[in-house]
Amino acid sequence: MPTTRTRTRPTQRERSDSTIEELLRAARALFAERGYNATSLDAVVEAAHLTKGALYHHFSGKQHLFRAVYEREQARLSHIVAEAYLDAQPDSWEAVFVGAKAFLVEVLAPDVQRINLLDAPGALGTEEMREINSGCMKMMEEGVRRATDSGDIAPHSVTALTHLLYGGLCETAMAVARAEDQQQALDAGITELRGLFDALAAAR
Numbered sequence: 001m002p003t004t005r006t007r008t009r010p011t012q013r014e015r016s017d018s019t020i021e022e023l024l025r026a027a028r029a030l031f032a033e034r035g036y037n038a039t040s041l042d043a044v045v046e047a048a049h050l051t052k053g054a055l056y057h058h059f060s061g062k063q064h065l066f067r068a069v070y071e072r073e074q075a076r077l078s079h080i081v082a083e084a085y086l087d088a089q090p091d092s093w094e095a096v097f098v099g100a101k102a103f104l105v106e107v108l109a110p111d112v113q114r115i116n117l118l119d120a121p122g123a124l125g126t127e128e129m130r131e132i133n134s135g136c137m138k139m140m141e142e143g144v145r146r147a148t149d150s151g152d153i154a155p156h157s158v159t160a161l162t163h164l165l166y167g168g169l170c171e172t173a174m175a176v177a178r179a180e181d182q183q184q185a186l187d188a189g190i191t192e193l194r195g196l197f198d199a200l201a202a203a204r
Contacts, residue, residue, distance in 0.1 A: 020058050022048040028069045032111035036066055036119040066123050071132055073116050078136050080106050085143060093152035096143040097197040100169055101190055104176065108186055113177040140166050154204040168193075 010018070026047035030039045041062055045052050059065040084102035088095035107113060120129055141162040147153050172189040179185035 016058070019050060019054055022050060023055055023058065023065065024069055024072065027065050028072070028115070031066060031069055031119065032114050035114060036062075036123045041065070063123060066119075067128070067132070070115060070120055070124065070129075073112070074132055074136060077103060077106060077112075077116070078139060081136075082139065091146040091150050091152075093147040093197065093201050096140070096147055096165075097193065099143065100140075100165070100193060103169060104173060104186060104189060104193070107173045108176060108182060117174055117177040137162065137166050151204065153200050156200075168196075 023044065027039070027044050030043055030047060034043075039062070041052065041055060044065070045055050048055075055065070059068065081099040081103050085095045085099035088098040107117065124132075141158060144156075144162050144165070145158045148155060148158060172193070176182050176185045176189060
């Protein structure tokens with residue numbers, strides 16, 4: 001005889017994960033639309049169709065919630081950069097450029113700018129942002145190391161070159177976010193980035 005499958009109730013962990021997901025989804029949408037300062041926790045729980053108690057069960061407050069959203073944003077940006085790198089010529093200097101360009105193009109999106117560039121410094125502070133972004137820095141450092149090891153560029157201090165490039169990318173992204181003509185600022189930034197990468201490749 002066929003067996004009858006009984007519907008199992010969601011576990012406590014599944015319910016908890018679902019609650020966190022709903023809160024983060026609602027919070028991201030509101031932070032992107034209204035900004036950090038103008039977003040209230042009341043608005044977040046209303047959008048998520050949850051209670052304030054459910055929010056405080058998982059997050060200590062608005063800053064903690066924003067940090068979780070920011071961490072997800074950084075993970076998403078890292079994934080975009082990694083995909084661009086792998087779709088180019090892995091382990092090459094060109095792949096590092098392609099990944100860097102993908103980052104700059106992605107931050108042109110208004111929602112990405114609001115959360116990652118405009119609000120994060122005030123909401124989290126520089127040191128906390130650096131802690132969260134350490135994975136992105138290590139990813140670029142690995143790309144630079146591989147390009148150096150493969151002979152695509154001349155030997156350099158991998159750490160020093162990584163900091164130079166990463167800092168330049170972050171400043172360029174911020175300049176794009178604050179520019180009156182953002183597309184023009186982005187195009188100019190990518191042009192200069194191309195020239196820098198080409199110059200380093202030609203110097204080997």
